[in-house]
Amino acid sequence: MNEFKLLGKKATRYGFGEALVELGEKYPNVVVLGADVTGSVLTSFFKEKFPDRFFSIGIAEQNATTIAVGMALSGKIPFFATYSVFSAFRNADQLRISVCYNNANVKIGGGHSGITVGPDGATHQSLEELSLLRTLPNMKLVVPCDYLETKKATLAVAEFYGPAFVRFGRAPVPYFTTEETPFKIGKAEIFRQGKDIAIIACGIMVWQSLLAADELWKRRGISAMVINSHTLKPIDVETIVEAARTCGAVVTAEEHQVHGGLGGAVAEVLAKNYPVPIEFVGVPDRFGESGEPEELLEKFGLTWKEIYSSALKAIDRRDNKPQSNHVYRNVEDIAPISQDLI
Amino acid sequence: MFEFEKVTFENKPRESWEFKPIAKELRKDVIKSLALAGSGHSGGSLGTADLFAVLFFGGIMRYDPQNPKWEQRDRFVLSAGHICPILYATLARAGFFPVEELKTLRKLGSRLQGHPALDVGLPGIETAAGSLGQGISIAVGMALSDKYLDKNDRRVFALTGDGELQEGSTWEAAMAAGNYKLDNLCWIVDNNDCQIDGRVRDVMSIYPIEKKFEAFNFEVLTIDGHNYSEIYDSFKKFIQNHEQKIGRPTVIIAKTKMGYPISFMFDKYEWHGIPPTEEQALIALKELE
Numbered sequence: 001m002n003e004f005k006l007l008g009k010k011a012t013r014y015g016f017g018e019a020l021v022e023l024g025e026k027y028p029n030v031v032v033l034g035a036d037v038t039g040s041v042l043t044s045f046f047k048e049k050f051p052d053r054f055f056s057i058g059i060a061e062q063n064a065t066t067i068a069v070g071m072a073l074s075g076k077i078p079f080f081a082t083y084s085v086f087s088a089f090r091n092a093d094q095l096r097i098s099v100c101y102n103n104a105n106v107k108i109g110g111g112h113s114g115i116t117v118g119p120d121g122a123t124h125q126s127l128e129e130l131s132l133l134r135t136l137p138n139m140k141l142v143v144p145c146d147y148l149e150t151k152k153a154t155l156a157v158a159e160f161y162g163p164a165f166v167r168f169g170r171a172p173v174p175y176f177t178t179e180e181t182p183f184k185i186g187k188a189e190i191f192r193q194g195k196d197i198a199i200i201a202c203g204i205m206v207w208q209s210l211l212a213a214d215e216l217w218k219r220r221g222i223s224a225m226v227i228n229s230h231t232l233k234p235i236d237v238e239t240i241v242e243a244a245r246t247c248g249a250v251v252t253a254e255e256h257q258v259h260g261g262l263g264g265a266v267a268e269v270l271a272k273n274y275p276v277p278i279e280f281v282g283v284p285d286r287f288g289e290s291g292e293p294e295e296l297l298e299k300f301g302l303t304w305k306e307i308y309s310s311a312l313k314a315i316d317r318r319d320n321k322p323q324s325n326h327v328y329r330n331v332e333d334i335a336p337i338s339q340d341l342i
Numbered sequence: 343m344f345e346f347e348k349v350t351f352e353n354k355p356r357e358s359w360e361f362k363p364i365a366k367e368l369r370k371d372v373i374k375s376l377a378l379a380g381s382g383h384s385g386g387s388l389g390t391a392d393l394f395a396v397l398f399f400g401g402i403m404r405y406d407p408q409n410p411k412w413e414q415r416d417r418f419v420l421s422a423g424h425i426c427p428i429l430y431a432t433l434a435r436a437g438f439f440p441v442e443e444l445k446t447l448r449k450l451g452s453r454l455q456g457h458p459a460l461d462v463g464l465p466g467i468e469t470a471a472g473s474l475g476q477g478i479s480i481a482v483g484m485a486l487s488d489k490y491l492d493k494n495d496r497r498v499f500a501l502t503g504d505g506e507l508q509e510g511s512t513w514e515a516a517m518a519a520g521n522y523k524l525d526n527l528c529w530i531v532d533n534n535d536c537q538i539d540g541r542v543r544d545v546m547s548i549y550p551i552e553k554k555f556e557a558f559n560f561e562v563l564t565i566d567g568h569n570y571s572e573i574y575d576s577f578k579k580f581i582q583n584h585e586q587k588i589g590r591p592t593v594i595i596a597k598t599k600m601g602y603p604i605s606f607m608f609d610k611y612e613w614h615g616i617p618p619t620e621e622q623a624l625i626a627l628k629e630l631e
Contacts, residue, residue, distance in 0.1 A: 066479030075487075
């Protein structure tokens with residue numbers, strides 16, 4: 001059974017915006033840089049509270065990133081946030097050299113991430129940045145699972161010296177973690193114990209994984225472990241390897257391209273330490289498109305159903321069962337579940 | 343093959359004629375270290391030696407080689423990271439690290455990386471640089487922090503190339519510096535009109551430079567980058583601008599010649615990214631004497 005209950009829906013960006021205000025109160029050297037979309041990524045909360053420590057840089061993400069470095073090299077803790085497509089890609093060279101090579105104490109917020117930014121379409125749907133950011137030395141990369149965890153993650157990245165990126169989104173999404181839910185950068189948390197299949201997820205796919213685990217148990221008697229691997233870098237090798245040892249098969253799930261993100265990180269860990277069959281749930285190497293977040297999640301295969309069918313497939317591969325007899329998607333035993341859970 | 347003199351120079355107000363022997367020593371260091379390295383950027387390193395001589399040894403910049411992280415120090419950001427041989431020579435002659443270390447330029451394990459690095463812990467280096475355009479934005483961030491957060495009287499000096507101005511982000515930096523009235527920022531443009539592929543004006547013209555900076559609310563000073571009194575006066579003017587809080591950043595457009603004054607390198611863009619051979623180095627050193 002899931003110990004987590006759906007508490008409601010809230011956009012993860014609120015966690016980021018609220019945390020910055022708390023940090024502003026706690027640390028006089030926390031500063032925030034904006035690139036015009038402050039009301040979208042909710043750096044506006046900080047701007048209102050601490051106007052003297054907010055710097056508007058305009059629509060100039062390369063400049064904002066490097067100005068943040070200059071401030072960090074002056075003893076400040078700068079947070080720069082805009083949409084992930086701009087705070088990870090437009091400024092990629094600046095992240096690589098000025099932020100990461102300098103090991104500067106710069107914190108980047110990636111808002112409006114993933115397919116759930118919705119109607120803005122493919123240009124604004126960042127589905128590739130985890131792959132890029134994961135290869136940068138010195139970078140720490142966090143993809144929190146809900147509103148409250150985004151808040152905890154944002155507070156946490158201020159507590160260590162060095163570059164960090166926190167990913168969050170625009171659309172209201174399920175929130176279910178509480179103040180008591182453990183959170184530590186670099187430590188994946190087992191959100192549900194299980195022994196037949198390990199589902200390793202990040203971001204909004206953690207809730208979908210919990211739903212899939214419920215359905216696997218109810219419909220098939222399969223006991224699924226669910227791991228919230230919120231930190232992609234450094235990845236929690238120990239927890240992932242232990243899960244693979246326990247279950248012998250793994251599914252990864254992320255709101256990102258299937259290549260190079262969490263799935264890639266887990267595959268690297270397991271290929272080296274404990275190879276088991278892995279199935280990858282994510283966007284299948286294509287760009288997004290306009291639509292409502294729920295429609296897009298359905299269309300791009302980012303729901304509990306794909307996790308469910310991928311789990312069956314991974315188990316079959318582990319057990320050397322023929323897979324051709326299975327149709328893994330939209331099988332009849334995947335009845336629709338209540339829409340408000342998605 | 344080449345030995346480095348042990349001499350260091352004091353940072354103090356000087357007469358114009360006093361800079362010549364200092365610049366000569368810096369140029370000798372550049373030539374020797376590049377010849378020993380077997381790769382690296384000669385043209386800009388030699389062409390800017392007079393600017394470095396005045397900035398670091400004329401009592402313009404406030405720094406303490408014994409305490410490189412001194413919190414009241416002025417900061418120098420080399421945005422054109424590829425001409426680091428002149429920065430390394432300058433820092434060594436200022437006493438930040440042993441002059442002997444200039445022999446290790448670009449060698450495995452050296453603190454004198456091919457482009458400046460922070461993670462090797464070379465005293466006096468304020469940031470990594472190498473991807474053009476980034477250093478100047480870092481300098482803007484430092485100046486913002488000094489002026490608006492710490493509210494101190496520190497100054498930030500930054501040097502870019504002229505070809506570097508083709509990078510769009512340099513103009514983002516200029517926009518922000520003007521917008522935030524960073525009178526504590528002194529931007530030096532090494533205007534030798536040379537880049538790897540040829541004349542800057544042929545590869546992609548950045549002219550008129552002065553009008554562009556004026557439009558971004560800069561105080562623009564155009565000088566002969568090999569004339570010590572013009573260099574000295576322009577830095578003094580910037581310091582005055584800062585003290586009077588004019589609310590505008592200062593840019594010094596230093597007209598320089600690549601490879602100056604070595605005859606076979608003089609104003610030749612081909613010398614942007616290559617070192618002298620041993621033979622060429624010996625000729626160059628002789629010309630300097």
